[in-house]
Amino acid sequence: MQQNHHEETIPGSMWTLAVGVLVTVISLWVGKNLSWTMPEQASLQAPLVDNLFDILITIGTALFLLTDGAIIYALIKFRHRPGDETDAAPIKGNLPLEIFWTAIPAIIVIFLGIYSTDVFREMGGLEPPGHHMGGSHSEMAQVMTAPDPDNESSKYGVGAAPDKQNVPADLQVKVTGLQFAWLFNYPEAGIMSGELHVPVGKEVKLELVATDVLHAFWVPQFRIKQDVMPGKPSQMRFVATKTGVFPIVCAELCGSYHGGMRSKIYVHTQEEYDAWLEENAIAAKNQDAVETVAVNTQDLSDEEFLAPYSSDLGIDRDTLSEIKSLASAITETAYQ
Numbered sequence: 001m002q003q004n005h006h007e008e009t010i011p012g013s014m015w016t017l018a019v020g021v022l023v024t025v026i027s028l029w030v031g032k033n034l035s036w037t038m039p040e041q042a043s044l045q046a047p048l049v050d051n052l053f054d055i056l057i058t059i060g061t062a063l064f065l066l067t068d069g070a071i072i073y074a075l076i077k078f079r080h081r082p083g084d085e086t087d088a089a090p091i092k093g094n095l096p097l098e099i100f101w102t103a104i105p106a107i108i109v110i111f112l113g114i115y116s117t118d119v120f121r122e123m124g125g126l127e128p129p130g131h132h133m134g135g136s137h138s139e140m141a142q143v144m145t146a147p148d149p150d151n152e153s154s155k156y157g158v159g160a161a162p163d164k165q166n167v168p169a170d171l172q173v174k175v176t177g178l179q180f181a182w183l184f185n186y187p188e189a190g191i192m193s194g195e196l197h198v199p200v201g202k203e204v205k206l207e208l209v210a211t212d213v214l215h216a217f218w219v220p221q222f223r224i225k226q227d228v229m230p231g232k233p234s235q236m237r238f239v240a241t242k243t244g245v246f247p248i249v250c251a252e253l254c255g256s257y258h259g260g261m262r263s264k265i266y267v268h269t270q271e272e273y274d275a276w277l278e279e280n281a282i283a284a285k286n287q288d289a290v291e292t293v294a295v296n297t298q299d300l301s302d303e304e305f306l307a308p309y310s311s312d313l314g315i316d317r318d319t320l321s322e323i324k325s326l327a328s329a330i331t332e333t334a335y336q
């Protein structure tokens with residue numbers, strides 16, 4: 001048998017391949033298995049956002065393992081040995097290596113840019129015309145034509161998904177954000193509520209405006225968030241896929257009680273929703289009537305709940321709305 005002069009070793013390329021496969025497998029596993037850190041998915045939009053998030057986590061894990069792995073490897077491999085008093089080899093640079101590690105992040109960033117734009121497009125983010133037309137030309141057109149309130153509301157925010165464009169939403173709710181509450185107005189049913197009720201599986205369009213300062217309408221389980229601005233109405237469309245109660249959170253620091261600016265969204269079956277709508281539409285109509293309507297007070301808005309008491313004080317509905325409009329006029333002038 002012939003004796004080898006040097007020790008037999010595994011070639012470096014084999015090690016690189018093995019490390020590459022290991023890092024890829026671990027990263028893919030982490031990316032797929034971190035979904036428990038997210039709230040449950042309760043809208044049609046949620047899986048789109050989460051798929052993007054999984055990819056970000058996968059890439060992040062791979063980068064973490066490679067960079068930290070390289071540091072730990074170098075710490076051990078190139079550690080100071082006893083008796084070694086040299087300055088180590090002078091290494092000046094490596095142009096191909098620098099090109100390599102600049103090109104890879106560039107490709108990753110371009111890929112993520114394209115992919116996240118596509119997610120935004122699928123969610124309807126490119127639909128409101130004001131969003132992507134931009135430019136001085138359309139701005140000019142906006143100024144020169146008389147402001148149409150419907151057009152105005154569709155300028156900002158997230159509109160219909162590409163396959164739902166030109167299809168009106170099944171339900172429209174007007175949302176008002178104010179320090180420090182959300183008000184939900186169902187114009188067709190004449191309902192004003194402190195909580196949002198929607199049917200499951202239906203296209204819901206919110207028209208959002210603030211009376212005072214910037215707020216943000218956020219439903220974590222739906223993966224949707226929209227700025228709510230004074231004087232600049234925005235819109236948001238979504239489809240809830242699960243029945244239940246989910247939190248509505250103000251996600252824009254809006255004042256001293258910002259943390260308390262929370263409400264709830266009730267996602268009902270169509271039958272439940274119809275019942276709620278009917279019950280509350282009756283309550284809204286009978287507000288001025290003397291007869292008592294048997295309704296669950298929890299379903300009433302503050303205004304509805306307080307109506308019998310405020311009438312005892314000689315305050316009727318008109319006075320209340322006058323006070324309200326006066327208050328909003330004051331806040332409007334204060335912030336202009």
Ligand SMILES: [Cu+2]
Pocket residue numbers: 177178180214215216250251252253254258261
């Ligand atoms: Cu707020």
